[in-house]
Amino acid sequence: MTGRRIGIVGLGVISRAYLDTLSGAAGVEITAVADLDPARTAAVAETIPGALALTPSDLYAHADVDTVLNLTIPAAHEEVALAALAGGKDVYGEKPLAATLDAASRVLAAANTAGRRVGGAPDTVLGTGVQTARAAVEAGMIGTPVSATATWLSRGHEAWHPHPDFYYREGGGPLLDMGPYYLTALVHLLGPVTWVAGASSRSRERRIIESGPRAGEHIPVDVDTHVTGVLGHRGGAMSTVTFSFDAPSTRAEPIEVHGVEGMLVLPDPNHFSGTVLRRNARSTEVIELPVSAGYEAASRGVGLIDFVTGPGRASGEVALHVLEIMTALLESAGRGARVPVTSTAIVPQLVPLTPLAGWQGHGA
Known part of the structure; x- marks a missing residue:
């Protein structure tokens, strides 16, 4: 189950779509949530059985978080990703990977140094x-x-x-x-x-x-x-x-x-x-x-599930x-x-036709 305990940072509008998808998936567990607004953090944590309401810094360091889902605004993507990587976590973020190309390059370099993985939307x-x-x-x-x-x-x-x-x-x-x-x-x-x-x-x-x-x-x-x-x-x-x-x-x-x-x-x-x-x-x-x-009947967050349970196509x-x-x-x-364009990427492998029960982990 390595990597499958998810901590979410940033609980704005887009987080609802991710929560709806992840709450129905057997292969992942939301163990902690964090936001700059403590009241929002507490309110969201109450809707997720067993999830902790933490500050972002506490979430990055928490032993029950394997992967940080970064749903903050683009200007904060680099800061959050680097802090999570420094805490020994994998990171999956909303698009763009960072606000600038230099910032995104620093994130991937930090991941390589730390031996951690980075993934990102769109999925x-x-x-x-x-x-x-x-x-x-x-x-x-x-x-x-x-x-x-x-x-x-x-x-x-x-x-x-x-x-x-x-x-x-x-x-x-x-x-x-x-x-x-x-x-x-x-x-x-x-x-x-x-x-x-x-x-x-x-x-x-x-x-x-x-x-x-x-x-x-x-x-x-x-x-x-x-x-x-x-x-x-x-x-x-x-x-x-x-x-x-x-x-x-x-x-x-x-x-x-x-x-x-x-x-x-x-x-x-x-x-x-x-x-x-x-x-x-x-x-x-x-x-x-x-x-x-x-992935059939997919919704936002399927890329994160693929990232922590499969090949990580949304790399x-x-x-x-x-x-x-x-x-x-x-x-x-x-x-x-x-x-x-100086960077390149290996095109991820084709996703075989996978029914909802398959990628959500129920009866797969």
């Missing part, structure tokens, strides 16, 4: 949507992949979020917010990226909050809010990506993969499942592929590689030149 890529498409690519259903497109457009999170400020500060923006879902999927489908060429812009210098107690308040925009680019994958395929807070809608599919013998249409990689469509190069017929790979190395891709896109946009 949506382990669901049946992306994994079924990946199985089709690996089976040669579309021939040699030559390109892919990934598109996510929105008019901005101020339309619904009552406190959207951090989306428009350094470390925010549409690429760093939504990019991890799409780029992680592209790495699984087409392999690591070796170079990028990016461009970016911003449509306005201030945004107006549209909901909540601050509705009508203007907030500054410190980052580019429309980012596009081309990724060169190690195997030769190229992906074209667009992420925007400046465009309200699109008719483009979330992800398409094009091969010499056909194409695939993938569902939104921000979700675990969805329909995968295939079209053969010699036919106009569009076929829905049967689900053939991935820190993949998370670091994706963070470098995003950093390089922004650097390329600023320089107006192609930028190499």
Whole structure:
């Protein structure tokens, strides 16, 4: 059972999704929770049988915690991860791995020194949507992949979020917010990226909050809010990506993969499942592929379960590689030149089709 006793640091909104998933899993046990708000810590601990309400520093040192689940804000990811590693714990964190590439590199270096493991979201890529498409690519259903497109457009999170400020500060923006879902999927489908060429812009210098107690308040925009680019994958395929807070809608599919013998249409990689469509190069017929790979009925936290009970497909190395891709896109946009991606990652093994009872550990 090494690694399966989980301590959670950061008990904000996203923690609820993880708690719902982990509480139903037989292979893990939540033994402690911590937050900067003691009242919140106590309230959450009361909902988890046997869980301790601790301060973050006490949780890092506690003997009944093997793995720290880091659900703090991105600016705190490095600090929490380093403290947990120093306490002899493995670490699994929400995306991004850290707020900057240098910070993420320090986390992985510290893990290597300590002989500990690091994993990180997004784990949506382990669901049946992306994994079924990946199985089709690996089976040669579309021939040699030559390109892919990934598109996510929105008019901005101020339309619904009552406190959207951090989306428009350094470390925010549409690429760093939504990019991890799409780029992680592209790495699984087409392999690591070796170079990028990016461009970016911003449509306005201030945004107006549209909901909540601050509705009508203007907030500054410190980052580019429309980012596009081309990724060169190690195997030769190229992906074209667009992420925007400046465009309200699109008719483009979330992800398409094009091969010499056909194409695939993938569902939104921000979700675990969805329909995968295939079209053969010699036919106009569009076929829905049967689900053939991935964790069925998955939800946020399945990557942590895979991390502590399986091969750890949502690895820190993949998370670091994706963070470098995003950093390089922004650097390329600023320089107006192609930028190499120096990190790499071993593409995790395909997830075999695994029913809910299998990955939750009940009757597997």
